[in-house]
Amino acid sequence: MKPTIVYEVFHPLSWGADIAADFFLVGLAVGAFLLSAGIKLYYGPKKVLPEEYRKICRIGAYVALVGLALGSVFLISHLGRPERFFMLLYRFQPSSVLSWGAWIQLGFTICAFWYALLWWRDRPGEAKHRLVVGLIGSVFAIGLGTYHGVLQTVLKASALWNAGPTTVASMLGFVLTGIAAVTLVIALRRRGEEALKAILAIRWVFGFAILAQLFTVLLWIASLYAGPRDAHVAAELLLTRFPMLLWGGAIGLGLILPLALGFYAIAHERKDPRIGVVIPAVAAALVLVGGFILRYVIVVAGQLS
Amino acid sequence: MAEKRYAMVIDLNRCIGCHACSVACKAEFDVPVGVWRSWVTYGERGTYPDASLSFLPRLCNHCENAPCIPVCPTGATYQRDDGVVVIKEERCIGCGYCVEACPYEMRYLHPETKVASKCDFCVHRVDQGLEPACVQTCLGTARIFGDINDPNSEISNVLKKEKVHQIRPDFGTDPRVFYVDPDPALLDVFKRTAPQEEVV
Numbered sequence: 001m002k003p004t005i006v007y008e009v010f011h012p013l014s015w016g017a018d019i020a021a022d023f024f025l026v027g028l029a030v031g032a033f034l035l036s037a038g039i040k041l042y043y044g045p046k047k048v049l050p051e052e053y054r055k056i057c058r059i060g061a062y063v064a065l066v067g068l069a070l071g072s073v074f075l076i077s078h079l080g081r082p083e084r085f086f087m088l089l090y091r092f093q094p095s096s097v098l099s100w101g102a103w104i105q106l107g108f109t110i111c112a113f114w115y116a117l118l119w120w121r122d123r124p125g126e127a128k129h130r131l132v133v134g135l136i137g138s139v140f141a142i143g144l145g146t147y148h149g150v151l152q153t154v155l156k157a158s159a160l161w162n163a164g165p166t167t168v169a170s171m172l173g174f175v176l177t178g179i180a181a182v183t184l185v186i187a188l189r190r191r192g193e194e195a196l197k198a199i200l201a202i203r204w205v206f207g208f209a210i211l212a213q214l215f216t217v218l219l220w221i222a223s224l225y226a227g228p229r230d231a232h233v234a235a236e237l238l239l240t241r242f243p244m245l246l247w248g249g250a251i252g253l254g255l256i257l258p259l260a261l262g263f264y265a266i267a268h269e270r271k272d273p274r275i276g277v278v279i280p281a282v283a284a285a286l287v288l289v290g291g292f293i294l295r296y297v298i299v300v301a302g303q304l305s
Numbered sequence: 306m307a308e309k310r311y312a313m314v315i316d317l318n319r320c321i322g323c324h325a326c327s328v329a330c331k332a333e334f335d336v337p338v339g340v341w342r343s344w345v346t347y348g349e350r351g352t353y354p355d356a357s358l359s360f361l362p363r364l365c366n367h368c369e370n371a372p373c374i375p376v377c378p379t380g381a382t383y384q385r386d387d388g389v390v391v392i393k394e395e396r397c398i399g400c401g402y403c404v405e406a407c408p409y410e411m412r413y414l415h416p417e418t419k420v421a422s423k424c425d426f427c428v429h430r431v432d433q434g435l436e437p438a439c440v441q442t443c444l445g446t447a448r449i450f451g452d453i454n455d456p457n458s459e460i461s462n463v464l465k466k467e468k469v470h471q472i473r474p475d476f477g478t479d480p481r482v483f484y485v486d487p488d489p490a491l492l493d494v495f496k497r498t499a500p501q502e503e504v505v
Contacts, residue, residue, distance in 0.1 A: 003348035003490050009341045011413035014401030080399020080419030087379045087398055095375035098402050157408035
């Protein structure tokens with residue numbers, strides 16, 4: 001006969017919405033930076049960037065810096081002893097993923113600041129300089145994005161986190177939210193034709209990123225469900241305790257609805273060009289909301305599994 | 306003679322589930338309300354008159370391959386030469402990563418000091434030749450603490466005579482807390498995934 005647990009101690013969760021916000025904002029910064037630097041790298045030092053791509057690059061650089069700054073505030077304020085934050089740097093532990101992450105985040109912070117400064121100054125003759133900083137920053141950005149996934153994946157204590165696709169889903173989610181944030185800022189700051197051109201320039205990348213994220217998240221859930229006992233229990237926990245947040249928020253609101261809106265915009269933008277700006281802006285806002293919900297669900301459910 | 310290696314055996318035939326160990330630990334460390342370094346999990350089977358109750362005293366396992374040690378970003382958590390896993394509080398930044406890394410959910414962030422905390426086998430007492438508070442207070446003498454590298458110690462004799470079990474050895478952590486005659490289902494279910502629910 002199976003026993004029922006009638007007395008057990010459960011300590012408060014140590015990671016909550018603040019860590020989810022840190023992951024979300026830093027991830028968004030990583031994605032925005034990669035978009036900006038990626039375009040710059042694609043065009044190289046000699047080709048002149050078309051105006052709409054220049055806008056995307058500039059806004060991507062600013063979004064990366066702001067996202068990183070806000071994320072770092074959440075990270076440091078989460079610490080029980082924030083005044084000891086600097087110990088992360090001078091007491092480096094090679095065996096700790098978190099220790100490596102602190103240094104990678106520092107490197108990315110320097111690059112993101114420098115890169116944003118170069119775009120803000122916008123001096124002629126600094127194109128090569130921007131390219132080099134963008135390249136170095138991209139290495140740190142990929143490292144930082146990967147680190148945030150690996151940070152959770154290496155913990156055997158959580159069957160939900162300790163699954164292969166966790167890191168891939170995290171990284172894709174970061175790229176997606178970065179593109180969404182840049183799209184939203186373009187729609188809010190630019191007017192008419194200018195905004196439309198810039199949004200059209202990244203529309204397909206945005207759509208593809210949504211599809212890729214949707215596929216990865218579903219694959220992640222399926223692999224957990226079909227996995228060993230602990231992973232299966234974790235998947236059941238995810239599906240039974242967080243159904244609204246997962247299916248309704250992260251997947252429905254954050255991925256499927258934006259995708260549907262994208263198709264609607266493609267079908268109707270010829271009649272009214274404003275649709276080509278307003279609809280992607282709404283889709284981007286939804287992706288950001290869904291991205292945060294997904295991050296929150298992963299952080300909380302992972303601690304329960 | 307090999308260096309000391311501390312461990313604990315808990316004989317469930319002798320445990321009466323009185324929580325004296327939990328309270329002694331609370332008193333020894335002035336543990337705040339809402340968090341525990343040590344406690345007793347209760348499992349219930351059947352219905353009256355065919356019912357039974359089983360216990361599983363819980364504390365840090367002081368694992369040989371403790372997953373909380375390598376993840377600590379500041380080196381605040383470490384293993385002493387005698388095998389006891391301890392936290393250097395002045396080095397802890399309270400990030401909670403070790404709390405997440407412990408598969409046995411034995412760590413917590415102290416509500417007052419804001420750093421990680423857990424059972425440390427009462428090293429302040431052990432270093433003075435005393436027993437941990439929970440061992441000293443146990444009414445049924447269910448807890449046996451000592452040096453497993455000393456072949457003449459009581460714990461070594463118990464380990465030789467009795468068949469002992471560890472919580473979830475499949476995690477590969479090699480816990481240093483052993484149980485005699487535990488309810489196997491309780492050993493398997495201690496995670497949040499299964500509170501108040503039937504054991505898998």
